[in-house]
Amino acid sequence: MQWVKVLGGVVGAAALLGLGIIVGHFAIPKGADSPAPSASASQDLDLKILETVIEQLDANRIRENLRELSKEPHLATTPRDEALVQLLLQRWQDPESGLDSARTTEYEVLLSFPSGEQPNRVAVVNSTGAILFSCRHSEENLTGEQGGPNVVPPYAAYAPPGTPQAVNAAKYGVAGVLVYTDPKDINDGKSLPNETFPHSWCLPPSGVERGSYFEYFGDPLTPYLPAMPSSFRLNSDNASGFPPIPIQPIGFEDAQVLLCNLGGNLAPADWQGGLGCDYNLGPGFRSNGIFPEDGQVNVSVHNRLELRNSSNVLGIIRGAVEPDRYVLYGNHRDSWVHGAVDPSTGTAVLLELSRVLGTLLKKGTWRPRRSIVFASWGAEEFGLIGSTEFTEEFFSKLQERAVAYINVDISVFANATLRVQGTPPIQSVVFSAAKQISAPGSSGLSIYDNWIRYYNRSSSVYGLVPSVGTLGAGSDYAPFIHFLGISSMDIAYTYDRSKTSARIYPTYHTAFDTFDYVDKFLDPGFSSHQAVARTAGSVLLRLSDSLFLPLNVSDYSETLRSFLQAAEDLRVLLEQHGISLGPLVTAVERFEGAATAFNQRIATLREGTPDPLQVRMINDQLMLLERTFLNSQAFPEERYYSHVLWAPRTGSVATFPGLSNAYSQAKNTGHEPAAWAEVQRQLSIVVAALEGAAATLRPVADL
Amino acid sequence: MQWVKVLGGVVGAAALLGLGIIVGHFAIPKGADSPAPSASASQDLDLKILETVIEQLDANRIRENLRELSKEPHLATTPRDEALVQLLLQRWQDPESGLDSARTTEYEVLLSFPSGEQPNRVAVVNSTGAILFSCRHSEENLTGEQGGPNVVPPYAAYAPPGTPQAVNAAKYGVAGVLVYTDPKDINDGKSLPNETFPHSWCLPPSGVERGSYFEYFGDPLTPYLPAMPSSFRLNSDNASGFPPIPIQPIGFEDAQVLLCNLGGNLAPADWQGGLGCDYNLGPGFRSNGIFPEDGQVNVSVHNRLELRNSSNVLGIIRGAVEPDRYVLYGNHRDSWVHGAVDPSTGTAVLLELSRVLGTLLKKGTWRPRRSIVFASWGAEEFGLIGSTEFTEEFFSKLQERAVAYINVDISVFANATLRVQGTPPIQSVVFSAAKQISAPGSSGLSIYDNWIRYYNRSSSVYGLVPSVGTLGAGSDYAPFIHFLGISSMDIAYTYDRSKTSARIYPTYHTAFDTFDYVDKFLDPGFSSHQAVARTAGSVLLRLSDSLFLPLNVSDYSETLRSFLQAAEDLRVLLEQHGISLGPLVTAVERFEGAATAFNQRIATLREGTPDPLQVRMINDQLMLLERTFLNSQAFPEERYYSHVLWAPRTGSVATFPGLSNAYSQAKNTGHEPAAWAEVQRQLSIVVAALEGAAATLRPVADL
CATH class of the missing domain: 1.20.930.40 (Transferrin receptor-like, dimerisation domain)
Structure with missing residues (x-):
């Protein structure tokens, strides 16, 4: 509460300034470019409002958001993705809890999908071409959610079509690539049906991780230009960054059949995994295995490139004092299948945060000093496409006016601790926020004190502090930090690394990433979701409302x-x-x-x-x-x-x-x-x- | 005068605001980042101050500045150039009429000079190599100022050394280039000694235009990086933008000897000039001329590339309200020889303008709303080097904070009319300034009304208005507009095109560009200098002091x-x-x-x-x-x-x-x-x- 200081500082003008503050607080000017009178220009972050926001962020509402967001697959540009665009618009335009305005922006972007008619196929064939074994075309329908036309079959987006055949072609130039996730890397070694989802959080044997294999980010055909329908496009034949050879991902169940029957020399110790056999290097199948030694693996990839319309949704709260300063908060909307964890745990938090702030706004209780821009990005899974096109479209404006970008993609990987990645100036505001909020569970620790137990470093300036990670290009913050130079961060709750060495939560990018998976295994009670909402909400409010920007x-x-x-x-x-x-x-x-x-x-x-x-x-x-x-x-x-x-x-x-x-x-x-x-x-x-x-x-x- | 409006608008706070204005006006805070209290933040351009500045800009002081600046040759990085650095520093640090601070910045840049030992030579030789004719190595010493060690002999900077010999090698690939200025293009046809300088403003027969033949601008070895001693430098062998073959400029007196004796077909009508003969295309000399038909022209160029330290001088008036907004005003300091016109007519105006503003500043009468940055650039003649390195060194800061760049290089080409080049948003402020000031001479017209008589266009918005030209890369505005995107302009007084078709003032870049040339022929009485000082000064003050930036x-x-x-x-x-x-x-x-x-x-x-x-x-x-x-x-x-x-x-x-x-x-x-x-x-x-x-x-x- 900085009011006292303001009033005390200019005694002679107390009445005028007091009036100014009241005007700024309750009678928000309606003109688009009209900040409140200058008196309120000295107002600092209101700690009471901050407490109110933190208190009102509701775990159960986040859970209900997640249920709705993840109830059907919503691959980028599909009808369900578009339905969620409408859901977001409706929430952000709600008269009771919406924002000042909300809109969509649409880009025409190049995506890659498996063929509807010709499924991608991985098979072992003998020398006459007869099929001896086929990998699954889809994941096993374990919970009733893995079937149906909206579950995209496993594929490697942007891998070119082709039908390479070989067992181990390394010596002659690789002709195609099979990708699988080893139980050792994803399941802490567990691989049996009864020890995997739906019996635990582990990846079932048929689970396949989808993904994009595009080397860059942004729409592949319109680098540095927003992908408007009229924009110049590269010919997809000379666009760069696509894999040169066919790729297909398979489950470890199928990988086991292929890998455990390979011949040749034993692979290095580092390459061995959890499939219960020695991994050999090939070439060819082993002599005492289930396949003839001259059997070959035949891979048919029929992926197709398609121009599709992908939408971002933008929602804005106009700043009262400095409307031309933007604090951005975003997450992608599109998923590979149901995407309960990725990205809906983030979107569920986004919607709850925008609801709480929107409600204060519509009641006239609060308006931020700076403008807040909420964003729901499209087509992230294909390569951060929606966010990148946005940065291309509004390059100058964002470079001139954006204070920071907060990304909350997967908000909960696990229940142990906060995890933040960002550029150094955001450390201080994240620490301030994390010190103020209680960690989930019964420890009685703040999020900060809990965090420091899991991830810490010795700072020459501060002593022992939680360690903030660096930003790569794993989510939509990439164009903001790397292309625009906007201070950025990514906030989530994550693992106790003493309990699991899983590369990421096990059902990542599979058809098993569902609401029940989150509700039963990842965050029962949604207290970690709430912790992330509170932390990110506090960071957002501090960035939007502090008199001096809390960047160090x-x-x-x-x-x-x-x-x-x-x-x-x-x-x-x-x-x-x-x-x-x-x-x-x-x-x-x-x-x-x-x-x-x-x-x-x-x-x-x-x-x-x-x-x-x-x-x-x-x-x-x-x-x-x-x-x-x-x-x-x-x-x-x-x-x-x-x-x-x-x-x-x-x-x-x-x-x-x-x-x-x-x-x-x-x-x-x-x-x-x-x-x-x-x-x-x-x-x-x-x-x-x-x-x-x-x-x-x-x-x-x-x- | 906007005070009335301010006081009238917030009646209840009149006393406070009145105080604020007084504080802002007379008690300038000394802290570097301390603008005046907010009350003065609403103050607009003070028209009385503007009138004072315009009145105090003194023609005779500009004349005395010019005399001092041009009394000796001051080629970039020579001792006299460095002496002028000290002169500028001294003026800008003067306790009575100086600025808040002044400093130099030094860059280590690649320049090109003729050899001191081996003069560049152009000769006609016969088949045995005997010299039949030699072009002059220097200009004729007509006024006593064209001799001495500090007059750099005519050369083409950055043209490589070499000794090509031919008469017209076009058919086999050009081996070397001779450049001259034709009397038709520069002297309205006049070429005789008694009709040229010192008898008129025309170029004497021995006059040679020096120049840089570097294709780009900025230091050739450090593109996009400031040329600090430690900076990465290209090897000059693989730096780009240098001419591939030797080049040497000569006077039209010598050109006449060569050209009027050429054989071959008649050159096209467009190529004919004022040397009093038919211009032929070659190859070879004509049969009835003064040279044998198989005579050849031998060109020896001994230019050398040298790394030299070049200084910019920067002088700053700190803004009272928005010190982080910069209005830049600059000109280069280096010349080819005495450089009375180019660039000293501009620097003479710059010094007078900074004196008048500095005096108001030191008296406590005035301080601008925004910061004003005066600059004296080094090594412009070699390719806008000082200004370009400055924009590279302060790239981010200037992009974030620079309001506009005003360039006044040659301030007076001739006495007829104002001439302005710039980007469209500066038109309005230039028009406002030009309407307020009387044109030199007895017409009684404003500079604006005089201007519109010479250069005008029909605007769909405004009707008939003076035409503002576009910015190329002819002076130091180039890096500001093209590299940084800063609204820029160049201001000068120039020709009545019905009176002369000279490409530029005739002694441009020669040893005849001296104080007397300006004083006798270009601007006797210096009223055009004063007109430019007033116009540029008014533009500067409007940009620095107006509440709303006067950019449309x-x-x-x-x-x-x-x-x-x-x-x-x-x-x-x-x-x-x-x-x-x-x-x-x-x-x-x-x-x-x-x-x-x-x-x-x-x-x-x-x-x-x-x-x-x-x-x-x-x-x-x-x-x-x-x-x-x-x-x-x-x-x-x-x-x-x-x-x-x-x-x-x-x-x-x-x-x-x-x-x-x-x-x-x-x-x-x-x-x-x-x-x-x-x-x-x-x-x-x-x-x-x-x-x-x-x-x-x-x-x-x-x-």
């Missing part, structure tokens, strides 16, 4: 130090090639100094009665810092990746990705001068970005 | 309409290749609608008492509109060019440059499908940019 730019310093420390391992070889780390060391020091001084200026301002424009100026520096790390020239080969700190790192040294990759390349290519020149180029790019970042944080009239 | 985004609509109109000529052929102009028409209409509605919202706000944050929000839209036209993917071959409306147009149709160029390419390459695909891609890029621009102008909570 100084928290980038630890990342830079660790990257710099790792770069020290390269020093000797770099110097042998005439490359100095000196400018990088200086740049990191300059960033640290500028960030520290910047935080001190904020602290000083907080002690006084800061002017709205002073606050805005500081907030612009906070908002735009992440943008300063973008360089569209840095990685010409990497579509969309332009953040010089978070681009994919393929080199083994955990330093700045461009440096790490170029160094690795130079070492591996026999030390060619051009390769070392690229190392120097990447170093200069990072130095320029860090110097630019420091310049952005310095007092604004210091050029 | 709606003025882009006329440009878009004219581009669209021109695109109609392509429609038939486009449609034959399946390309529709429909989405472009729609996008232009959407932009127009959004811009009109945006202007109406500003008009409505002006009628009330707008909140400082409302004003800031509108101003951010105004400032950032230009940025929405950037697309770093649009022109992969064009270094720095990313503005989809102002990139270089090589196609003949005066429409969107990407569309025009791709269309022309598709027509010229035999209608290949890939070429038409590029047309469609360019069309989609423009459509996406216009839709993005419209989205940026719409009410900020309409996503």
Whole structure:
């Protein structure tokens, strides 16, 4: 509650300011671009509103949302996906609990589906071509939800059609790929029907993980352009990023039949798994197995590329004071099958959060300082398509105005602990939120204190803190952070890693990812869902309502130090090639100094009665810092990746990705001068970005 | 005078606001990031201050500045160039008339100079190699200023060394190039010593135009990176953009000897000039001339590439209310020789303007709302190097905060009329300024009314108005508009085209561009200098002090309409290749609608008492509109060019440059499908940019 400070600070104008606050609070102006009068411009986060929101987020409503969202398969662009578009629109337009406005945006995007007429097929054939064994075309209908026309058969999206035949063609160039999930990796070794779903959370033997095998993200035919019907499209024959050969995923039940009968040498120990046999490398079947030694595996893939209309749904709460600053909160809507966990646990939380905020809004109790944009993205499973097209369509506007992007995709992987991935500036707001909320269960711990038990690190600044992970490209935050340079995060509840080594929850992307799976095994009582809703809701409210944006730019310093420390391992070889780390060391020091001084200026301002424009100026520096790390020239080969700190790192040294990759390349290519020149180029790019970042944080009239 | 409105609007707070204005006006806070209290945040441009500035800009002081600046040659990075750096620093740090702060930034850049030991040479030789004729190595010392070690001999910067010999090698591949300026093009035909300088403003026979022949701009070795000593540099052997063959410029006196003795067929009528003979095409000399028919021209070029330290000087006036918004005003400092006209007429104005503003500042009479950044760029003549490196070093900061860039390079080409180049949004502020100031001379007209007599167009919106030209890459505005998307302009006084057809003022880039040349022929009395100082000063003050930025985004609509109109000529052929102009028409209409509605919202706000944050929000839209036209993917071959409306147009149709160029390419390459695909891609890029621009102008909570 910062009202007291405001009123105390300008005693002579108390009546005027008091009036201003009341106006800002209860009589929200209706004009689209009309923030409240300036008096309310000094209002800070209202802790009472925050408590109200946290209290009202209801576990049972989340459960009911999930039941509705996951009751039928809703693969991208199918009728049920479109029905959910309408459901979201209806919720966000509800007169009692809706937002200020909601709309859809539609893109025409290239998806990939199995043929309806010719099922993909994996079979063992003998030398005359007779079929000796066929893999399942669909998963076993264990709960009554695995059958019917809306359950898409297992397939590898964007894998090209073809009919390769071989057993192990590695020596002659691989002709096709079969993919399966081993019980050792997904089920902690369990593989029997009675120890798997519906008897436990484990993957049943017939379960098959669907997925997209497109290398990039976004619509494959319209890179860097929004996929409007009229947009320029690559010819799909020369679009890049598709797998070159047919791929088909199968269940471990079928994989066992193939793999346990392979001949040849024993595979390395690391490659052995939980199918109850030795895994051999081939080629050919073993002599004492169930197949003739010259039997072959025949794979028929009949996937088809199709242009489809995919919708995003956007819902907006207009900011009262700074409507041109956006806090975005999103999740995808599309699933592979029922998608109860992925993505509906996230969407169920999204709908409950938007309901609670919408209700406060419609009652006139609250309106955020900044605008809040809720988003339901389409076609994420095919490659983050809806979100990427959105960032392409509104590139300038988002770069200019977006404060942060909060992604809650799968909100609950398991019940043990919070798990957050994000860029360093979001650590502080997540910690503040997590400290305020009780963890589910009887521990009596806060979410923060529970979290630190599972994932922690020793910070040179703060001591022991929960560890925030980095953002890859696993969900819709990718275009926001990598393409637009918007501070982003992904929030979920997840595993106790001492209890399971499952790569991900076992029914991921299968037809067994259903409501009952969540309700019985993943989060009975939905208390973890509620914990995520509360945490993400608190983060959202803090970002939208705090006077000063709760982003701590100084928290980038630890990342830079660790990257710099790792770069020290390269020093000797770099110097042998005439490359100095000196400018990088200086740049990191300059960033640290500028960030520290910047935080001190904020602290000083907080002690006084800061002017709205002073606050805005500081907030612009906070908002735009992440943008300063973008360089569209840095990685010409990497579509969309332009953040010089978070681009994919393929080199083994955990330093700045461009440096790490170029160094690795130079070492591996026999030390060619051009390769070392690229190392120097990447170093200069990072130095320029860090110097630019420091310049952005310095007092604004210091050029 | 907007004070009355402010005081009238909030009667109850009149005392407080009145105090605030006084505080904002006289007691400037010293803290670097401390704007004045919010009350003064509503203050608009003070017309009295504006009048004071205009009155105090003194023609004689500009003349004295010019005398000092041009008294010695100051080629980039030479001691005199560095001495002028100190002069600028001293002026901007003057306790009575200086700015808040001034500093230099230094870059290590690749320049090109003639050899000190081996002069470049052009000679006619006979078949035994004996020299029959030599061109001058330097210009004739007509005024005592064309001699001495600091006058760089005529050369073509970045032309490689070499010794080609031929007369006309066109048929076998050109081996070298001689460049001269024909009296017909530069002197309205005059070529005799007694009708040229120092007897008139015309180019003397020995005058040679120096220049840079680098294809791009910026430091050639560090594209997209600031040229810090530690920065990655291309090897100059594989840097691109240098001429492939030797080039040497010569005077028309020498050109006459060579050209009037050429043999072969008569050159086309368009190629004939003012040297008093028929121009033939060669090859070889003519039979009845002064050279043997088998004589050859031998060219020896000994230019050398050198890494040199070049300085920019930056001077800052901190904004009182919005210090994080920058209005930039700059000119280059380096010349080829004395550079009285180019660039010192501009720098003389710059120094007078900064003196007048600095004096008001130091007296406490005035401080701008926004920060003003004065810049003196280095090494412009070699390819806009200082300004480009500046935009690379402060890329993010400038993109986020720069309101506009005002360039005044050559401020006076001639005495007839104002001439302005810029992007459409700057038209309105230039018109406002030009209407307020009297034109030099006895006409009694305003600068605006005088201007419209010389350069005008019929606007569908305004009727007859002066025509504002477009920005190419002829001076330091290029990186600001093309690379950063900052609204930019170039302001000068120029010719009466009914009186001269000279391509540019005749002594351009020669050793005859001296103080006396300006004082006697170009602007005796310096009234045109004063007119430019007043106009540019008024524009600067309006941009820095107006409550609402005086940029009219709606003025882009006329440009878009004219581009669209021109695109109609392509429609038939486009449609034959399946390309529709429909989405472009729609996008232009959407932009127009959004811009009109945006202007109406500003008009409505002006009628009330707008909140400082409302004003800031509108101003951010105004400032950032230009940025929405950037697309770093649009022109992969064009270094720095990313503005989809102002990139270089090589196609003949005066429409969107990407569309025009791709269309022309598709027509010229035999209608290949890939070429038409590029047309469609360019069309989609423009459509996406216009839709993005419209989205940026719409009410900020309409996503």
